[in-house]
Amino acid sequence: MIDFSLTDEQKELQKLAKEFAAKEIRPHAEEHDKHGKFPMEIAKKAFEVGLMNLNIPQEYNGTGLKVLDEVIIAEELSWGCSGISTAFAVNHLATAPVIISGNEEQKKKYLDMMTKELTFASYAVTEPQAGSDVAGIQSTAKLIGNEYILNGSKQWITGASVAKWFYVLAKTDPSKGHKGMSAFIVDADTPGIKVGKKEDMMGQRASATHAVTFEEVKVPKANLLGQEGDGFKIAMKAFDHTRPGIASNAIGVARAAMEHAIEYSKTRTSFGVPIAMHQGINFIISDMACEIEASRLLAWQAAWAIDNKIRNTKLAAFAKRFAADTVMKVTTDAVQVFGGYGYSNEYPVAKLMRDAKIFQIYEGTSQVQRLIIAKEIFLR
Ligand SMILES: Cc1cc2nc3c(=O)[nH]c(=O)nc-3n(C[C@H](O)[C@H](O)[C@H](O)COP(=O)(O)OP(=O)(O)OC[C@H]3O[C@@H](n4cnc5c(N)ncnc54)[C@H](O)[C@@H]3O)c2cc1C
Structure with a gap:
């Protein structure tokens, strides 16, 4: 049912x-x-x-x-x-x-x-040279006695300056590609960790994103998650749980933009009528409502599947890809509905459009979501 x-x-x-x-x-x-x-x-x-x-x-x-x-x-x-x-x-x-x-x-x-x-706490996977290509990371963790010695640089780490601990992905056996990657919990106050300056970002500017370097950082063996070599699998599995939430964050932004566009279109007049009366505008708003609803159904379905222990990798990628592309389109169109005022920072939709862009980038870009979907279609 x-x-x-x-x-x-x-x-x-x-x-x-x-x-x-x-x-x-x-x-x-x-x-x-x-x-x-x-x-x-x-x-x-x-x-x-x-x-x-x-x-x-x-x-x-x-x-x-x-x-x-x-x-x-x-x-x-x-x-x-x-x-x-x-x-x-x-x-x-x-x-x-x-x-x-x-x-x-x-x-x-x-x-x-x-x-x-x-x-x-922060999720520290991306590196200056490797984002989409997670297997291309260069950080290493070498087991010496009861400790791993962690070295490497991470980039774009959300919340790094306030994190008490990091989830870190590093190579314990670089010869094995993604199967040589391991996952660690690293206490942020361990000597050898440096958090860089806050990035000056286009959108989502309240969120603090930083580079983090690990130099000869001693991580207790007890902080290895799973077994050596499990890191890639763990990092990807985590996304099955979190991507429905990211999709929903995107939906929240899109809904806010649509609501602003509806209100504005009822009060702004052109050619003697509120612009909402122009078919060109109400078609834009109809599409917003329809695509937001479709995004929500995908996000809820992906969430429901994982809650019911049904593999949701494809559904989570559907939700993330569709909602991220939708929020970009909806916020861009909301600026369009506002005309020149939309381009001004004095009106709320400009911020929403800046905030929207990141949804097509973090937790796997929209291209990467398409790669995942294609892999699920052709290789499973
Ligand atoms: C604000 C912000 C917060 C972030 N927070 C975190 C965080 O907390 N933790 C963390 O680990 N990372 C975080 N990231 C990093 C984010 O996940 C990466 O930026 C993202 O995965 C893309 O990696 P990249 O920037 O290296 O781009 P690249 O991988 O270099 O990609 C560049 C472009 O090429 C495309 N591309 C790459 N490979 C392919 C391919 N095979 N086929 C088609 N197109 C391809 C991409 O889609 C993209 O458009 C954050 C990034 C930002 C900007």
Whole structure:
């Protein structure tokens, strides 16, 4: 049976997130965007009301929510501001590999930590020379006695300056390509770690993104996730859990842009009528509504599948690809509906268009999603 209705609990969560976004996020979005200000105060409030670390199981004092619950919340928070919501939702990406592959001791230490007090963690995979081509990373980890010695440079690491620990991918056997990659939990205060300056980004400017270097960093053997050689598999599996949420963040931004476009089109007049009366404008808005709805169905389906232990790699790539391309189109069209005013930073849609672009880039570009989909079609 197919049922698209939300449970009472899901409706409550959606309401909580919606109200939080309207009261605590949206009113501060412009200021955080303008000054590239990290939303620490907002994160504190989100933590207090239970809107952070939604993916952590109850055994580790988490909410025990399902991915479907997470995506419902993600859409609302990003509707408020995706730069602000990304600043605290990045914890999902860092903790997903630990939830998937950590042993009991690792989970107790690193997941419990996230729920006790406001704590951030980062996912450190991308390198200056390798983003889409994850197997092309050059960081190495060499086992000497009971410690791995980690060396390498990471690039574009969201939340690095506030992270208490990093999920790091490095090569333990460079001769084996992606099968020689291993995953580690690395405490951020370990000597040899340097976090670079905050990147000056086009959009999602509230979120802090940095380069990170690891020089002769000693990582206890106990912090290896899974077995040596499991790193690539763990990193990719994590995306099956997180991509539906990224898709929903994109949907939240697209919905915000559409709502602004609808309101504006009712009040702006041209040729004696509100521009909403022109078929050229209401076709744009019809397409926005239709593509947002389709994106949401894909995101919910991908989330539902993983919650029901159904392999969702293709569905998660569908959702991420479609929602990312949709938010770019919808926000660009929202600027179009606003005409010249859309191009001004005094109106909200310019920021939304800048924020939208990253969805086609991080957690796998739109091209990479297409590669995944094609691989699923032709090679499975
Ligand atoms: C704001 C921001 C936050 C980020 N946060 C994180 C983070 O927290 N942790 C982390 O590890 N990384 C993070 N990233 C990195 C992000 O995941 C990478 O930028 C992304 O995967 C693309 O890698 P790249 O930048 O090296 O581009 P490249 O891999 O060099 O790609 C360049 C272009 O070529 C295309 N391309 C590459 N290979 C192919 C192919 N085979 N076929 C077709 N087209 C191809 C790409 O789609 C892209 O358009 C972040 C990036 C940004 C900008």
